[in-house]
Ligand SMILES: Nc1ncnc2c1ncn2[C@@H]1O[C@H](COP(=O)(O)OP(=O)(O)OP(=O)(O)O)[C@@H](O)[C@H]1O
């Protein structure tokens with residue numbers, strides 16, 4: 393019995409499983425201690441969850457860019473974080489102008505739409521230029537080559553933004569209409585107005601994207617190209633154009649994500665895309681890279697885990713200043729998924745594909 | 748009238764000289780078959796016509812238009828459709844979505860609907876399976892889908908690469924009956940086959956390809972009775 397078990401699983405496997413179970417036990421123990429200590433009451437947990445959802449919506453939107461591009465080119469566009477930065481950072485200057493003229497105060501919805509339009513345009517432009525200049529010439533190259541190029545492009549863009557827009561941290565203008573708790577239908581809801589807005593806008597974008605990919609002719613062509621480029625070309629589909637479309641779609645999601653991020657966190661700088669970029673990549677892997685609903689769920693899941701994790705798990709384990717370890721949670725999760733379920737949560741469908 | 752013409756085509760894979768000066772013509776309304784052993788260059792010929800490969804020398808003409816300078820997706824719009832070896836349906840798209848992709852280059856809604864009805868009439872099985880994901884179809888159904896998808900582009904010429912490959916005899920008959928039926932409706936067809944007997948039976952004319960050169964050409968009936976062809980491709984007799 394034991395021998396048969398040993399024959400089927402080598403030592404690394406067993407060590408990995410032990411680590412996994414150890415971490416799981418720590419998570420359960422930590423949560424149990426925190427909850428039974430009664431340190432936080434229910435409304436705090438609700439706040440954490442809502443914040444997690446809002447932040448997760450932003451991750452989800454960025455994650456879609458990774459997953460769409462991966463689905464078609466089997467490459468990780470590591471410069472996608474900078475696609476996100478380009479939009480929101482450029483829109484910052486428009487936002488300042490709108491604030492100074494008092495426009496934000498008078499027409500906040502219109503202001504928001506303008507900022508989103510600007511951010512989307514710039515992000516789409518960065519994504520498309522990146523594809524054209526950095527990735528398309530390497531289409532036939534071994535997979536490591538575009539990956540390294542993407543990392544190079546990421547640095548190039550970060551320092552370009554710093555050169556053009558300056559190196560300091562800039563504070564995004566405030567939207568007074570979004571301050572405080574949400575007041576609607578004659579009562580106050582236990583959610584900040586800005587969080588509600590972020591969640592709703594992100595949800596609308598995701599519904600639009602899902603509809604686009606599933607129902608429109610361009611979306612179907614995208615899925616066809618993702619499966620078999622040669623067969624798609626034989627159907628009269630311009631594969632290069634579909635690839636550009638894919639980058640543009642990912643860019644537009646990143647552009648909106650940028651503005652939502654600025655609403656939540658109120659600051660921008662040239663390097664701001666790096667961490668959310670890696671988090672979103674984690675979310676995409678979590679959901680099964682290449683899988684659109686997976687990226688959405690992965691983003692939300694990661695946002696919530698990151699928001700609840702420090703107080704729920706780390707606090708209970710007696711770890712001092714748990715909030716400092718917020719980022720560690722995301723990356724521990726990434727490593728765990730890569731070890732135990734490389735195809736991600738929604739990955740069954742991915743494994744059908746031989747690619 | 749000549750619809751498709753290959754004039755002295757040389758195609759390479761890197762240094763491999765796969766087609767060594769091939770000239771073929773297909774007249775409007777004809778079935779022409781291209782037979783030959785494994786590795787003779789049959790698929791390479793079709794890929795050169797449909798634009799997946801560029802010939803290093805020589806030109807492909809459709810009527811008087813030169814196809815060779817166009818990309819594969821543009822050639823589809825000009826009326827040439829290629830059903831590749833191994834069917835290559837989009838496994839994760841539904842039958843209906845696959846058919847829609849066949850009509851990708853078209854804008855005429857009415858015409859598309861008409862062709863969809865025609866495809867469903869030709870392959871009633873596809874109609875039953877229209878919302879099923881193509882990857883779950885049987886081999887024969889996938890071949891029907893690959894052909895149906897091609898017809899959705901409303902082509903002037905159909906290039907078929909080994910449509911009978913891996914199919915049970917009943918299904919092979921069904922596919923060949925369909926080829927005949929399509930031809931009777933006026934479709935021009937260039938058919939690549941391993942099964943030379945069946946191919947020469949359905950075709951008007953044939954070419955025998957041997958390691959990148961045309962070894963024999965002529966009337967299908969005559970080729971079928973040619974002692975050399977009999978020896979090599981029809982298993983003696
Ligand atoms: N992608 C490729 N790279 C290099 N050589 C290739 C490639 N594809 C085909 N060849 C070579 O070109 C020649 C012709 O191949 P082709 O696929 O056209 O043959 P075929 O007649 O279709 O054979 P089959 O009946 O097996 O399908 C063969 O020698 C083959 O090895």
Ligand SMILES: [Mg+2]
Nearest residue numbers: 789790791832
């Ligand atoms: Mg072949």
